[in-house]
Amino acid sequence: MPLPASIAADRDWWRHAVVYQIYPRSFADSNGDGVGDINGIRSRLPYLAGLGIDAIWINPWYPSPMKDAGYDVSDYRAIEPVFGTMADAEALIAEAHAAGIRVILDIVPNHTSDQHRWFQAALAAGPGSPERDRFIFAEGRGPAGDEPPNDWMSEFGGPAWTRVIEADGRPGQWYLRLFAPEQPDVNWNHPDIHAEFEQTLRFWFDRGVDGFRIDVAHGLVKDADLRNLDGLPFPLPDDAPDGLEHPHWDQPGVHDVFREWRAVADSYAEPKAFCGEIWVGRDHRLTAYLRPDELHTAFNFNFLQARWRAGDLRRVISATLSAHATVGAPATWVLGNHDVCRPASRYARPQELVEPNFPNLQKYLGLPSDLPTGHRRARAAALLSLALPGGAYVYAGEELGLPEVEDIPMAARQDPIVSGTGGENIGRDGCRVPLPWTSGGASFGFSPEGSVAPWLPQPSDWGRYSAEAAEADPASTLALYRRALALRSQLPALGEGDLAWVGDAGGEVLAFTREPGFGCWVNLGTEPVPLPEGTSVLLASDDLVGGRLAPDSAAWLQFA
Numbered sequence: 408m409p410l411p412a413s414i415a416a417d418r419d420w421w422r423h424a425v426v427y428q429i430y431p432r433s434f435a436d437s438n439g440d441g442v443g444d445i446n447g448i449r450s451r452l453p454y455l456a457g458l459g460i461d462a463i464w465i466n467p468w469y470p471s472p473m474k475d476a477g478y479d480v481s482d483y484r485a486i487e488p489v490f491g492t493m494a495d496a497e498a499l500i501a502e503a504h505a506a507g508i509r510v511i512l513d514i515v516p517n518h519t520s521d522q523h524r525w526f527q528a529a530l531a532a533g534p535g536s537p538e539r540d541r542f543i544f545a546e547g548r549g550p551a552g553d554e555p556p557n558d559w560m561s562e563f564g565g566p567a568w569t570r571v572i573e574a575d576g577r578p579g580q581w582y583l584r585l586f587a588p589e590q591p592d593v594n595w596n597h598p599d600i601h602a603e604f605e606q607t608l609r610f611w612f613d614r615g616v617d618g619f620r621i622d623v624a625h626g627l628v629k630d631a632d633l634r635n636l637d638g639l640p641f642p643l644p645d646d647a648p649d650g651l652e653h654p655h656w657d658q659p660g661v662h663d664v665f666r667e668w669r670a671v672a673d674s675y676a677e678p679k680a681f682c683g684e685i686w687v688g689r690d691h692r693l694t695a696y697l698r699p700d701e702l703h704t705a706f707n708f709n710f711l712q713a714r715w716r717a718g719d720l721r722r723v724i725s726a727t728l729s730a731h732a733t734v735g736a737p738a739t740w741v742l743g744n745h746d747v748c749r750p751a752s753r754y755a756r757p758q759e760l761v762e763p764n765f766p767n768l769q770k771y772l773g774l775p776s777d778l779p780t781g782h783r784r785a786r787a788a789a790l791l792s793l794a795l796p797g798g799a800y801v802y803a804g805e806e807l808g809l810p811e812v813e814d815i816p817m818a819a820r821q822d823p824i825v826s827g828t829g830g831e832n833i834g835r836d837g838c839r840v841p842l843p844w845t846s847g848g849a850s851f852g853f854s855p856e857g858s859v860a861p862w863l864p865q866p867s868d869w870g871r872y873s874a875e876a877a878e879a880d881p882a883s884t885l886a887l888y889r890r891a892l893a894l895r896s897q898l899p900a901l902g903e904g905d906l907a908w909v910g911d912a913g914g915e916v917l918a919f920t921r922e923p924g925f926g927c928w929v930n931l932g933t934e935p936v937p938l939p940e941g942t943s944v945l946l947a948s949d950d951l952v953g954g955r956l957a958p959d960s961a962a963w964l965q966f967a
């Protein structure tokens with residue numbers, strides 16, 4: 408079905424889109440099994456259209472044994488029955504388009520599920536077989552081969568290798584899996600892998616999907632000799648010499664894959680776009696993925712990891728914009744996702760105690776938390792990110808001001824990081840708790856009444872964050888997001904373009920203007936600050952104090 412004319416005309420949609428991330432397990436459950444599903448998403452399309460977002464990104468919805476919540480894919484061209492059917496998926500795509508919302512799927516090319524037909528064939532076929540060559544099998548070290556082939560570590564804890572039992576019943580080769588044991592890494596030096604993923608892209612593009620978020624995009628290609636890390640950190644330090652490469656992240660060969668993928672996207676008449684999940688630290692290594700013949704966009708994780716401090720944010724924003732300008736790609740502004748502690752809870756911590764690196768809940772647990780401050784800062788951060796040049800991401804629940812759920816009982820936690828680290832890392836479940844839609848009810852409107860309990864327990868006070876409660880409160884975070892998104896679509900200054908920093912706005916104030924006639928002022932200090940003369944306030948994240956901008960708040964201004 409063609410796109411409706413209202414959105415079809417916007418061919419550069421990905422340069423300025425606000426993309427709403429839906430974690431399907433946690434969004435809305437239509438059939439009462441305690442797990443969100445596609446028909447749940449369909450039922451909430453009016454809410455999403457009312458919010459004013461341009462696109463939805465849906466985390467993996469493919470058949471999966473769910474060892475990593477769907478990032479262990481056993482069939483890339485079908486729908487996981489827990490989430491629904493192919494007919495449901497097609498209906499969602501059509502209905503989203505009719506509501507003016509584009510649809511982005513999540514593709515997982517670094518690894519499959521161990522239940523994928525190719526990995527099962529590799530296990531059965533034995534060492535040296537062409538089937539094993541589609542993955543990364545190697546002999547172990549040591550006389551009995553019982554030590555992993557090299558010193559690479561899993562992101563989920565422990566060595567990155569798992570040993571298999573061969574057909575003769577004896578321990579045999581090892582396979583690489585940078586994540587869970589059930590997520591074997593595929594071999595991108597194999598032509599079958601290229602062909603398979605190209606077919607998958609086309610399968611979904613042919614069904615009207617508008618783009619893909621690419622999981623672990625910087626990880627696909629591995630050093631051919633499986634060189635040891637020997638203590639090499641990642642991301643590489645800012646002053647890493649040219650030519651120093653990490654053996655399994657951000658290898659130069661990954662760029663060839665994305666050139667092929669770009670050609671696939673560009674072969675469609677309608678504008679398809681990619682967004683890479685690329686944790687590489689240094690800006691020039693990120694924007695290398697955004698050269699005109701590679702990916703369209705990438706998540707800006709340096710922004711997500713920045714502390715709530717004027718200097719830190721300004722440095723990150725400036726570095727982002729100048730690096731993206733070198734390749735002509737739009738920046739993205741990201742505050743959260745399904746892997747990191749929710750922004751309200753991150754910003755609730757004393758920022759001087761926070762390291763600006765991977766923001767998993769684990770690193771915040773021991774730090775004091777002032778949630779009201781965190782909420783104020785998250786609202787201000789929302790106005791900041793929606794005012795910056797480029798596109799933006801909103802993770803479901805951010806518009807409700809959801810905090811991280813920090814006290815999920817250990818036994819209820821599902822994230823494989825918990826088991827992978829023997830419980831030392833409590834994982835990412837706290838940002839994945841099913842959404843509250845209503846103030847009351849057994850699951851706060853997540854599932855129909857009388858359903859089984861949600862797959863992760865919701866806190867007893869979850870209803871105060873619900874969409875229903877927010878609807879009734881003109882000062883709610885939901886109301887703030889709606890007004891901001893409505894203004895964003897009306898004001899020509901917002902979306903893609905430039906900004907000019909205002910140098911003299913005061914100490915802990917981040918201020919910039921955009922043409923025509925727009926200003927964004929953010930107060931990160933502890934005292935109210937004056938707003939510039941001759942401006943009127945379009946929107947503020949908090950009440951002004953005697954005409955001044957309150958601490959931890961932001962305002963959008965109209966210059967006369």
Ligand code: GLC
Binds near residue numbers: 475515586745746
């Ligand atoms: C990405 C996903 C994360 C997943 C991992 C392995 O980082 O965002 O949720 O666990 O890849 O696929």
